[in-house]
Amino acid sequence: MKIAIIGAGAMGSLFGARLAPLCDVWLVDAWEEHIQAIQRNGVQLTNLDGSTERVAVYATTDPTTVGGGVDWAIIFVKSHQTAQAAVWAAPMLKADGLALTMQNGLGNLEVMADVLGAERCVQGVTSHGATLLGPGQVRHAGAAATYLATRPAIAERVQRIAELFTRAGFETHLSDNLxxxxxxxxxxxxxxxxxxxxxxxxxxxxxxxxxxxxxxxxxxxxxxxxxxxxxxxxxxxxxxxxxxxxxxxxxxxxxxxxxxxxxxxxxxxxxxxxxxxxxxxxxxxxxxxxxxxxxxxxxxxxxxxxxxx
Missing domain, CATH: 1.10.1040.10 (N-(1-d-carboxylethyl)-l-norvaline Dehydrogenase; domain 2)
Structure with missing residues (x-):
């Protein structure tokens, strides 16, 4: 599975670091110092128990570097950047690829749908917490369940990424009403x-x-x-x-x-x-x-x- 995480702030970096050992993951962000640190040293992750590790993750400031064939674009940018993130995601996604938002607040799904089409957009909710400690450095600050919306047309694909999230340490459940x-x-x-x-x-x-x-x-x-x-x-x-x-x-x-x-x-x-x-x-x-x-x-x-x- 190929995943592009658009928005490599605290949450994007956390998910990227946890998912990278399991699949092909790209972090995409405009913050050059952060991306350069990840390119040099990987994501330096501080876990909930205080242990630390370095995780190699593909990272870029140029979304065209990711190429196509992306199964899931996970959107973690700030809300005012959602429309641009959807524009970046569009050429990356496979014909049946999906875009998932787990951002704060209301209205991000609708903004994405205006660009990508509602049929390609998925709502998620996560209560995990993360804090950026510096360029390329993130602390996992709190753990709780993650939920993904599903519907019959995409149920198998949502089930697969939910299972991947769970394997990565993010307990994930499906819901038809989030x-x-x-x-x-x-x-x-x-x-x-x-x-x-x-x-x-x-x-x-x-x-x-x-x-x-x-x-x-x-x-x-x-x-x-x-x-x-x-x-x-x-x-x-x-x-x-x-x-x-x-x-x-x-x-x-x-x-x-x-x-x-x-x-x-x-x-x-x-x-x-x-x-x-x-x-x-x-x-x-x-x-x-x-x-x-x-x-x-x-x-x-x-x-x-x-x-x-």
Whole structure:
């Protein structure tokens, strides 16, 4: 099986390192320093138990280098790069090749479908966590199940990649309806990502500091109200408690949004908290806390150049 992972950030590098010993894997990313480090030394992976290993993986900044014959293009880029990633994936994929998104937030599948066609796109949800430690270096920061959407026309192909993921150490299950899990992950990200970016703290601080915890709870409550208005049944009973559990379990992690802010990069605020605000407006559910979080992160992005050291 030939796999192209488009977006070799923390999650892309983790999946690439775990899958490379089992199949033909290419990492594709525009970050030259990172790709050059992988080309020289492989992905330097720190495992959950603290052990380290170097894994050789094909890596490139030029998507044409991958060539054709790709069975699966796995999309891990930031949401604002999804359309470009789909354009890159199109000439790589075999006639029956599929593109899988396991990105944060809502709307990425639809963006991919606009480029590739809905019949070639697959939704996934993973709760694994990873942190980039530097160019070519990634730490596996948390493990949980991965879920892939399936349908009769592609069931055999999805089953094969699910089995490959499981062999690589990513426990994977199939589902014909991922809405519950997709929203379950979204709501946790709503509670954690923006606040860690604004406060510039690691995840665990949100559960420890009372004012931060109150804001996290308020953002989560609004997201739950929107999910209920949409008719979504969440995969947990108490969203506040589940979000706090994740913050504690990943206490040492820097969220992806915090990492973006620290590097002066665009964030995914629009597809996380912004998605809650848009759906709330459509459904008549007030979301003032999430609206404020969106505006604060947008203000951070707009003032990167004026930041006081």
């Amino acid at each position: 809405d519950s899990l997709l929203w379950g992950k979204l709501i946790i990200n709503v509670g954690i990502n923006a606040l860690t970016a604004i406060l510039r703290v690691r995840n665990g601080v949100l559960a420890e500091v009372a004012p931060a915890r109150a804001l996290m709870d308020a953002a989560v409550d609004e997201a739950v109200a929107v999910a209920r208005a949409r008719g979504i049944t969440l995969p947990y009973v108490d969203a506040r408690a589940r979000t706090r559990e994740v913050a504690v379990a990943t206490a040492a992690n820097r969220s992806s949004m915090l990492a973006d802010v620290l590097r002066g990069f665009p964030t995914e605020i629009e597809v996380i908290n912004g998605a809650i605000v848009r759906e709330g407006a459509r459904l008549g559910v007030a979301t003032p806390v999430n609206q404020t979080l969106v505006q604060l992160v947008q203000a951070l992005e707009a003032t990167y150049a004026q930041r006081v050291a």
